[in-house]
Amino acid sequence: MARGKDKSPVLSLEPAQEAAAVASLQKFLDQRFELELGSFEVQEILELFNREIAPLYYNKAVDDVQSLLRDRFESIESDLWALEKS
Numbered sequence: 743m744a745r746g747k748d749k750s751p752v753l754s755l756e757p758a759q760e761a762a763a764v765a766s767l768q769k770f771l772d773q774r775f776e777l778e779l780g781s782f783e784v785q786e787i788l789e790l791f792n793r794e795i796a797p798l799y800y801n802k803a804v805d806d807v808q809s810l811l812r813d814r815f816e817s818i819e820s821d822l823w824a825l826e827k828s
Contacts, residue, residue: 753796763788 755763764784771777771784779787 753792753800760788 764781767788768779768781768784771779
């Protein structure tokens with residue numbers, strides 16, 4: 743089985759955050775699936791999420807912010823028109 747690391751990660755965590763994520767994922771896999779994996783294996787899973795899934799959440803967040811800002815700017819524009827003197 744080839745380990746495809748074709749894509750480089752879009753997002754990265756600080757070392758402390760990554761260690762916490764590995765520990766959290768290890769705990770979840772053990773408690774939920776009784777699957778005890780070492781740090782190396784869990785790190786591989788985390789890298790997969792980072793390459794394949796995190797960008798989806800990131801892009802969704804960017805889209806949400808764009809929509810929020812668009813609505814806000816439209817509101818500001820409307821407020822400015824209301825201030826115009828005739």
